[in-house]
Amino acid sequence: MSFAQLIGDWHALAVLFVAGVVPNQIWRMLGLWFGGGIDEGSELLVWVRAVATAILAGVIAQIVVEPPGALASVPDVLRYGAVGAGLVVFLLTRRSIFAGVVAGEVFMLAGKWWLG
Amino acid sequence: MRSRFFIQAGRPVALPPLDSPQWQSPWRAFAWGLRSITQTILTIVLFVTYLGIGALAHDSHFSLLWALCSTLFVWAGPAQIILITTLGSGATVIQSAIAVTVSAIRLFPMVVSVLPLMRTPTTKRRELVFAAHLTAVTLWVECHRFLPQVPRKRRIAFVQGLGCGLVSVCLTANTVGYFLAANLTQTLGAAILLLTPLSFLFSTARNSREVADVVALSLGILLYPLAAKMNSGLDILVSGVVAGTIAYGVHWWREVRA
Numbered sequence: 001m002s003f004a005q006l007i008g009d010w011h012a013l014a015v016l017f018v019a020g021v022v023p024n025q026i027w028r029m030l031g032l033w034f035g036g037g038i039d040e041g042s043e044l045l046v047w048v049r050a051v052a053t054a055i056l057a058g059v060i061a062q063i064v065v066e067p068p069g070a071l072a073s074v075p076d077v078l079r080y081g082a083v084g085a086g087l088v089v090f091l092l093t094r095r096s097i098f099a100g101v102v103a104g105e106v107f108m109l110a111g112k113w114w115l116g
Numbered sequence: 117m118r119s120r121f122f123i124q125a126g127r128p129v130a131l132p133p134l135d136s137p138q139w140q141s142p143w144r145a146f147a148w149g150l151r152s153i154t155q156t157i158l159t160i161v162l163f164v165t166y167l168g169i170g171a172l173a174h175d176s177h178f179s180l181l182w183a184l185c186s187t188l189f190v191w192a193g194p195a196q197i198i199l200i201t202t203l204g205s206g207a208t209v210i211q212s213a214i215a216v217t218v219s220a221i222r223l224f225p226m227v228v229s230v231l232p233l234m235r236t237p238t239t240k241r242r243e244l245v246f247a248a249h250l251t252a253v254t255l256w257v258e259c260h261r262f263l264p265q266v267p268r269k270r271r272i273a274f275v276q277g278l279g280c281g282l283v284s285v286c287l288t289a290n291t292v293g294y295f296l297a298a299n300l301t302q303t304l305g306a307a308i309l310l311l312t313p314l315s316f317l318f319s320t321a322r323n324s325r326e327v328a329d330v331v332a333l334s335l336g337i338l339l340y341p342l343a344a345k346m347n348s349g350l351d352i353l354v355s356g357v358v359a360g361t362i363a364y365g366v367h368w369w370r371e372v373r374a
Contacts (some may be wrong), residue, residue, distance in 0.1 A: 028227050047361070054333070054356040059197055065341055068204055101164065105314070
């Protein structure tokens with residue numbers, strides 16, 4: 001990997017600022033500016049939180065359903081199975097994030113090894 | 117409901133007593149904040165998540181500098197992943213920006229609830245800008261846990277230390293993940309990419325205390341494949357708004373109407 005590859009091009013960095021930094025940062029700065037008068041328990045914010053959670057859920061699903069890069073080499077059934085196995089262990093261990101992640105990874109790697 | 121989570125996560129924190137001379141210098145307070153990253157399991161969860169983000173950036177053909185800049189300047193895992201996956205799958209800049217900004221709305225109530233914990237009557241707004249930038253879900257959780265044990269006039273310095281520590285951990289993780297994805301076999305590369313959806317799923321599920329949170333999370337996952345069939349370029353947004361609104365409806369039905 002060359003030095004130039006690690007830096008990338010300026011166009012991509014400009015896209016990062018326009019599509020990533022500004023649309024994200026604007027909400028923090030609005031919170032700083034107008035924060036005083038907002039009721040944290042208001043119904044609007046309950047809806048905002050629910051939509052934000054569902055969007056994050058969509059991102060999780062997208063990575064598993066339409067996997068990027070090396071993850072695409074893992075068969076569908078193993079990717080879905082890994083999430084399912086992780087979820088079961090997560091629930092059985094009284095919501096241990098660590099146990100869930102490890103179980104999902106072990107399922108995927110064991111399946112890969114078994115399928116050859 | 118959220119407070120129960122803090123209590124569960126909250127072992128006694130090893131900080132000096134409130135009246136200790138240790139707190140006289142803001143730099144000392146910064147150092148205590150920095151050191152506090154070793155006091156929380158969430159640091160490991162962040163490390164794992166950002167390992168995945170580094171690998172994801174590599175496999176989606178972004179540069180390492182790009183990945184590090186996204187961590188420094190965006191500093192919100194979900195937004196970074198949305199950005200990488202949408203741009204990587206051919207969305208336009210506008211489409212990505214819309215998806216990112218909708219996911220980032222949740223930062224607004226977070227900042228609103230965290231900043232009063234640090235403010236004193238004489239605090240100027242510009243002194244809080246950096247603390248507001250560092251606010252994301254991990255910092256938000258940790259502030260509620262640590263700040264009661266920090267004297268009010270040193271809280272901004274403490275939070276800046278804690279935030280800088282967490283950012284450094286994530287920059288390191290990004291770099292490690294990026295090079296691992298570049299050099300590992302395909303199977304191990306896939307294992308690193310899988311870390312991100314798993315860690316996000318379980319950390320979000322762990323924070324879900326209300327029925328509406330659980331509905332939003334599970335419906336959001338189930339509706340995405342349907343929304344993706346429409347090929348609108350805004351799949352995540354469509355499934356997110358629909359699932360989130362249904363979840364809000366459930367909340368309304370149970371809480372408000374009653």
